[in-house]
Amino acid sequence: MSYGEAISFGQQAILTAFVVAAPVLILSMIVGLTISIVQAVTQIQEPTLTFIPKILVSALAILFFGPFMLGLLTDFTARMITSIPTLVR
Numbered sequence: 884m885s886y887g888e889a890i891s892f893g894q895q896a897i898l899t900a901f902v903v904a905a906p907v908l909i910l911s912m913i914v915g916l917t918i919s920i921v922q923a924v925t926q927i928q929e930p931t932l933t934f935i936p937k938i939l940v941s942a943l944a945i946l947f948f949g950p951f952m953l954g955l956l957t958d959f960t961a962r963m964i965t966s967i968p969t970l971v972r
Contacts, residue, residue: 884970899959906948
């Protein structure tokens with residue numbers, strides 16, 4: 884395996900990780916920002932107030948986007964496993 888191939892695999896792994904994590908992280912960020920704005924407007928400064936909605940939204944996002952995430956991870960793993968014979972020389 885050359886350095887170029889190793890870097891390519893690393894790039895693909897990082898990109899796959901970003902795409903898999905993006906739905907949950909983006910939705911959690913939106914909920915957290917919304918609750919922070921509500922807290923700032925109402926002057927309720929309770930730090931634990933954001934945890935429950937973020938956990939619920941994260942669970943729903945995983946439930947909704949789970950098949951998509953699993954498909955991406957399965958495809959990436961299959962590509963990596965099938966490329967093993969071409970790497971061993």
